[in-house]
Amino acid sequence: MADKKLAVIAIGGNSLIKDENHKTVEDQYEAARETTFHIADMIEAGWDVAIGHGNGPQVGFILRRSEIAAKTEGMHEVPLDVCGADSQGAIGYALQQTLQNELHRRGIKKSVVTVVTQVLVDKNDAAFKNPSKPIGSFMDQNEARRREKDLNWNVVEDAGRGWRRVVASPLPKEVVELEAVQTLIDAGTVVITVGGGGIPVIDKGDHDYQGVAAVIDKDFASSLLARLIKADLFLISTAVEKVAIHFGKPEQKWLDKMTLAEAKGYLAEGVHFAKGSMAPKIQAIIWFLENGGKQALITNPENIGRALKGETGTWIVP
Secondary structure, three states: OOOOOOEEEOOOOOHHHHOOOOOOOOHHHHHHHHHHHHHHHHHHHOEEEEEEOOOOOOOOOOHHHHHHHHHHHHOOOOOOOHHHHHHHHHHHHHHHHHHHHHHHHOOOOOOOEOOOOOOOOOOOOHHHHHHHHHEEEOHHHHEEEEEEHHHHOEEEEEEOOOOOEEEEEEEEEEEEEHHHHHHHHHHEEEOOOHHHHHHEEOOOOOOEEEEEOOOHHHHHHHHHHHHHHOOOOEEEEEEOOOOOEOOOOOOOOOEEEEEHHHHHHHHHHOOOOOOHHHHHHHHHHHHHHHHHOOOOEEEEEHHHHHHOOOOEEEEEEO
């Protein structure tokens, strides 16, 4: 269809886990099904879509299983980049199958494919000099120091709760599988890609890639993807229906719309958007709009349809 448009949708990894009592694979599959139902609405309305997703909780589970198996059964531990690849496959499978099923129910003939995606980071990124992203289980100090010595981990004491490993969170530079992703999109395929921000890799020289122990922000990676494939819309699906300034305070105000300049101003003030949640989403959208993006939207999965009609959500425009 001539008016078909392309959207990149970034889904939070936490959105697949509703609460502490719903963490199983089956629970996550059901949450994926609910989310992809709303993505199917978009597709039915004529959108082509590429889907990025988070994986924070899921990678934590994989690491925990690895640590327990190593401690109790003498199994080898799984490196962080491989944990990321594992999570891309598992989450991609849930999203892929539930979306395929829903499209089939609606009589929509459209393929859905998950691409295990590497994302290039700069080996000289300043983040590698100051690892700050906590991952994995809590440890006592003796265990933390042993791993620091034997495995070259960076470890920190975490607010009196114990010791944890910390890794770098470098900025994404390139999507290694971009050409394949673009080819699939051009063929009308729904592509699930840059899962968990992508598997972080460095280039040792002449495209000789090597995985590194790091975590890329999934909104930053999805923003990069949206820029590279020239998406018409960058949609961040998260836990809130709209974005608020002065969040949680008496003067809290929900926003229907922000300009790029307003978004940059609110972010610069440093009081509106939490560092670990909304701030990176706003920054990711700023980069998208600064590099030619037309419009961005933040809302929760169940309101995607209404938001696209202009009834809710927060729109960010140049």
